[in-house]
Amino acid sequence: MTDDSLRRELLDLRAEIEAHNHRYYVLDEPAVSDAQYDRLMNRLQEIEQEHPDWVTPDSPTQRVGASPSGHFAPVRHAVRMLSLGNAFEDQDIQAFDDRVTAILAESGLLNEPGHGAVTADCLVPDEPEPPASGDADELRRKAPIPGVDYVAEYKFDGLAVNLRYEQGHLVQAATRGDGSEGEDITANIRTLRSVPLRLRGDAAPAVLEVRGEVLMTRADFARLNEQQLSRGDKPFVNPRNAAAGSLRQLDPRVTAARPLRFYAYGWGQIRDAAGRDLQPQATHAAMLDWLAAFGFAVSPGRRRCRGAAQLLRFYASVGSERSGLPYDIDGVVYKVNDLRAQEVLGFVARAPRFAIAHKFPAQEETTRLVGIEVQVGRTGALTPVARLQPVFVGGVTVTNATLHNEDEIHRKDIRIGDTVVVRRAGDVIPEVVGPVLDLRPADALPFDLLAACPVCPVCGSAVERPEGEAITRCTGGLFCPAQRKQTLWHAASRKALDIDGLGDKLIEQLVDGGRVRTLADLYGLTELELSTYPRMGRKSAQNLVQAIDQSRRPPLSRLLYALGIRHVGETTARDVARHFGSMQAIMDASEDQLLQVPDVGPVVAASIRRFFAEAHNREVVAALQAAGVEPQADAAPAGAKPLAGKTLVLTGTLPALTRDEATRRILAAGGKVSGSVSRKTAWVVAGEEAGSKLAKAEELGVAVLDEAGLLKLLEH
Structure with missing residues (x-):
């Protein structure tokens, strides 16, 4: 076979395999058996082994995972990844719809003729109605329905990520992190067969950021745990933890062996070749269809709805079918469909006004409270913890649950020996809701924290409850071993000194052995000494000492x-x-x-x-x-940034700048953006339809700027 014909076969194989990947992982419509798929992949590997110079980064064979990484590099998001406000009650959704309706009615975008018209046959079905004549029924179904046009989708229970494509090729993937900065997981994301390495079609913009959720289906999770048990490994707790842990493996080859899937639900930066921001479609629904055309899986259960009543019907419908879905969801999400309306609605704090998550009720079970123990936290807080007869709730077996503090125990009248209701939702720590009083035994014992712990249970120091506080605390400070361990773990965390490799197990060994009593003791650790600890080989010890040394000059x-x-x-x-x-x-x-x-x-x-x-x-x-720790100044000298140390508040809609763009420019100039106005606010930047924040600024005498005034400040 000539090189030309072999190369044509290679290109055909790649196209065919990617088509099968798309059908299996995105459309859930496999067209070939596993054996047939394996034969195609084996043939492609044979050709690429024979001609290694023909291998390209977007070949299906390159999803096996790269070499292990020592850490995850930080990634600054071009557009912030916002969280959503949560709603739990029907009245919360009615209030959300009322707010959105009022703002859009005032703006003139509500039910604008010819844009975003929704008819009854597009929506979640209403309750059954009396039969109508054929013509009357058809007219009813085709008549436009008043109210705000929403898109309702599943709220996947996975890990949020951002995928960045340039010229149609995947160049970077990052976790959500704190919304402004995440971690680089590109090598791991490349192993997911539901993520296109190259966008389908020829219409991709120069830059496209796709946002969505990485998750594991229930069936894939069950198979993975079977494999774990067959190897003698510990099974995973639930699909979400398995997905999150798989995606954050330092060795991408481990991720490649895990059955992860990606569902797109949004986007970040989109730009053309000239660097101009794009908005390719007019509605959220159209944007999801646009992303699907590039090869992404999107929520299969999405529906358009009008008004709160339709939203609540969607919620009830999804709730009834939730247990039959192939993956876990913990609620549904409602988003205003019209993107112009989204821009008018804007944001509050870190959440958009145009969207809300409607969470399903937390899962609850009953069990017996067999005892209450007291734990000492990093700040010395003494926290009562319920010891329970094991109970399966929210996808895991629960043996411990938080009781929050002594006041909560007395308020709920929880006693040792009670049958109690235990609640767990998603990854939230299980909590004791309250006792089942009808089942209370005669010998149930009230709990008195100071009687149970007159001194710290760890270091023996006195405990105190400051006036006006609900928390009792150990006074031992950094001398308390319990606080010492937590303090060291906190100090080594990524947002503090960022000492990679200093995990909780090693900290426990260092503290229990008396080797480390203060933060400074960390800087005296040697490679030889560390290599004697369990699971600390010479290379790991060397890396840890290097990480400790690198933390000697922190901000x-x-x-x-x-x-x-x-x-x-x-x-x-x-x-x-x-x-x-x-x-x-x-x-x-x-x-x-x-x-x-x-x-x-x-x-x-x-x-x-x-x-x-x-x-x-x-x-x-x-x-x-x-020990040689020399902290460095965080910012340039005063005056280097025009807004250094200044707090600004944004309200209303600015003529040219979006809320995100204004925020980014203020932060880049050294300023801060707050969600509320106080006497410490330097300026309030007010646009059209400014609300209560403008009134508050005038009441407090805070200076008010328009967009031109802000831009002038930024120039200085």
């Missing part, structure tokens, strides 16, 4: 966050670090000085002051400095 905000100060999250740590510029200045700051930091209130200021008033906490910082 000041990360080191401050790593200390685990109560009420100080990563955003507050960044604000404080930028304001003071050095750890010494932060440690010496008074409460009044701390209150000068934007968005730092009395509670946070008092917490920071109390932390550094403790001698042993200052000793930890001094020991870190002695």
Whole structure:
């Protein structure tokens, strides 16, 4: 066979195999048997082995997985991946529809003639009606229905990802992360046969970001667990955990062996060859069809609905068929269909106003509460935990459940020995809803936390319950081994010092063995010493020591966050670090000085002051400095960014800038965007149809800008 004919065979095989992948993984309509598919793949592999220079990145043979990676690199999303607001009751959906209807009616987009018309035969069926004549019935079905046009879809219970295509080829895949920054999982995503390596057709834009959910079907999950058990490995808990764990494997070859699928439900950045943003379709429904034409699986259960009544009928319909679906869903999602209407509705905080998730009720079961134990958390909080007779609920066997705090136990009148209702929804920690009073035994015992734990159960230090708080705390601070383990784990986390390889098991061994008592002790660990710990080979020890060394010059905000100060999250740590510029200045700051930091209130200021008033906490910082830890300034010097340290609030619709674009430009200029107006707000940027935030700004005397004023600020 000549090279030309062999190359033609290769191209035909690739096209045929990808067509079969699409039919099997996307359309769920296989056209050949597994044996036939294997013969095609084997032949393609033979040709590529004979001509390795013919292998291309988008060949079906390249889905087997690349070499293992040492870590997942961060990826900054071009367009933020937003979360959705949740609704649980029918009245929440009615209120959502009322808000959307009012805004769109005022804008003139509600039921605009000739755009997005929906008729009864497109929608979820109504309750049965009396028979009508053929003509009357046809007219009724074809008559436009008033109300907001929505698209209702399944809410998949998987892992959200963003796929970036350039010139029709997959170039990057990332997890959602915190919405602004995720992790690079490109090598793993390339192993999914439901993800096109190259978009179908010739009409792909220069840049297309596709967003959706990676999940595992119930049947695939059952087969995977059978394989796990046959190898003597631990089975997975549920399909969602199996999918998430499979997608975050450092070795893509492991991911390739797992039966994962991708369903598209949205998009991020879309641009043409000139770098201009595109909006190829006018509605969400049309956009999903557009994505499907490129080869993506989209929600098969999606329907268009008008008004709250139709949405609730869709919810009830899906709820009744939920158990028969091939995959897990934890609710449904409603989105305004008209994309112009979506833009008018805009966003609030981190969620869009034009969409909402309608969650199914949490799953509940009853079991016996056999005891209450107390755990000590990272911040010293003593948390009562219910020990239960094992009960299967929400897809897992539950033996422990949170009781939140002592006040909740007394409010619910929960006693040891009670039969209790246990609730679990998705990955939410199981909780005890309350007792079944009719089944309460005569010897059921009330719980008194201070009587059960007059001192810390871990370190023996005194416990206290600050006035006005619901939580009882250990006063041992960093001296408490329980807090020490959690503090070290927190400090090593990605958003703090980012010490890759320092996991909870190793931390437990280091603390229990007395080798590590403070953060500074980490910097004295050696490769030889670490290699003596279980499951720590020489290479792993070498990598960990290198990761520890790389953390010696962290941004000041990360080191401050790593200390685990109560009420100080990563955003507050960044604000404080930028304001003071050095750890010494932060440690010496008074409460009044701390209150000068934007968005730092009395509670946070008092917490920071109390932390550094403790001698042993200052000793930890001094020991870190002695170990060579030198925090670096977070931002350029004052004035390098025009909005450094300033907080802005956006309200209404701007003439040219979208809400996301305005937010990105403010953040790039060193500013912050808040969802509420306060006396610390520097400016409120108001567009058309500005609402209560504008009124609040005028009430507080906060300066108000239009879009032109904002752009002028950004130029300085």
